[in-house]
Amino acid sequence: MNEQISVLERQPVLLDGAWGSQLMAHGLPVGECPEAWNIHNPAKVQHVATSYVGAGCRIILTNTFGGNRILLARYGLADDTAEINRRGAAISCKVAAGHALVFGSVGPTGKVLAAGEITETELLSVFAEQTQALASGGVDGIVVETMSDIDEARIAVKAAKLTGLPVVGCMTFGYGKTGDRTMNGVTPETAAVGLAEAGADAVGSNCGCGPATMVSICQRMKAAVSLAIWMKPNAGMPQQRGDRSLFIYDATPESFAAEAAALARAGTDYLGGCCGTSPAFISSLQDELIRMQQGRSNAGKSSTSA
Numbered sequence: 001m002n003e004q005i006s007v008l009e010r011q012p013v014l015l016d017g018a019w020g021s022q023l024m025a026h027g028l029p030v031g032e033c034p035e036a037w038n039i040h041n042p043a044k045v046q047h048v049a050t051s052y053v054g055a056g057c058r059i060i061l062t063n064t065f066g067g068n069r070i071l072l073a074r075y076g077l078a079d080d081t082a083e084i085n086r087r088g089a090a091i092s093c094k095v096a097a098g099h100a101l102v103f104g105s106v107g108p109t110g111k112v113l114a115a116g117e118i119t120e121t122e123l124l125s126v127f128a129e130q131t132q133a134l135a136s137g138g139v140d141g142i143v144v145e146t147m148s149d150i151d152e153a154r155i156a157v158k159a160a161k162l163t164g165l166p167v168v169g170c171m172t173f174g175y176g177k178t179g180d181r182t183m184n185g186v187t188p189e190t191a192a193v194g195l196a197e198a199g200a201d202a203v204g205s206n207c208g209c210g211p212a213t214m215v216s217i218c219q220r221m222k223a224a225v226s227l228a229i230w231m232k233p234n235a236g237m238p239q240q241r242g243d244r245s246l247f248i249y250d251a252t253p254e255s256f257a258a259e260a261a262a263l264a265r266a267g268t269d270y271l272g273g274c275c276g277t278s279p280a281f282i283s284s285l286q287d288e289l290i291r292m293q294q295g296r297s298n299a300g301k302s303s304t305s306a
């Protein structure tokens with residue numbers, strides 16, 4: 001019975017939401033390298049970190065999603081790779097100290113292994129450089145996210161594991177007839193097992209097409225491996241308006257929270273948001289999780305007194 005109660009009361013750890021759109025809201029121009037702000041505009045990056053800690057996050061990420069040497073080279077910043085990641089880590093760690101943990105964000109390189117644009121050895125060294133710099137900046141863990149190619153994701157996880165820190169491996173679904181594949185056709189089961197074999201300490205999914213579409217992905221990854229599950233859905237289905245290159249999301253903080261709560265019921269261990277979410281979305285999610293917990297404990301009381 002005690003076991004049943006503890007299962008009922010278990011809540012997912014609250015994660016943060018989007019960073020890129022928050023930096024844009026603070027003046028980052030479209031087309032400018034967001035990670036460069038770790039060096040040139042650290043106060044604004046710190047502001048985003050602070051707003052997520054203030055929203056109640058227990059784990060926040062770093063402004064380093066595109067902080068690998070290959071993507072930074074597009075801005076002529078390849079030589080600043082280590083510094084950008086160290087500073088990104090340090091900014092989040094300074095804000096989070098005593099309130100939250102910090103996981104270093106690592107995204108894809110944009111190079112396609114299968115097309116021979118990069119070798120596995122090169123990829124491993126690119127991810128090792130980034131994750132070592134994040135580790136030296138003080139992060140508590142690494143999250144490899146928004147991955148479509150299981151081979152790139154596995155190499156990133158292996159590189160991140162060399163830091164000795166806990167590593168989360170996440171892929172993005174929403175493609176294929178039933179929306180349960182990554183852009184490269186990977187299923188939730190293949191992703192979970194592949195990431196686990198590469199050494200991930202937790203597996204999951206971020207981005208995609210909104211919380212409702214991620215419930216079955218969460219359940220399937222959970223069934224495939226015995227690891228903790230990490231879920232960061234977008235604020236609904238991304239939509240393009242006019243000729244703008246930016247995506248627009250229709251969810252409100254309240255509608256997002258109501259839908260994302262289904263992922264808590266599906267058993268995710270970590271829960272936050274991705275594109276289109278903000279500190280307001282995360283606050284609203286926290287309120288929803290508290291209401292859920294109160295509902296459970298009231299239901300528990302009435303059943304014990306009956």
Ligand SMILES: [Zn+2]
Pocket residue numbers: 206207208234274275
């Ligand atoms: Zn996203």
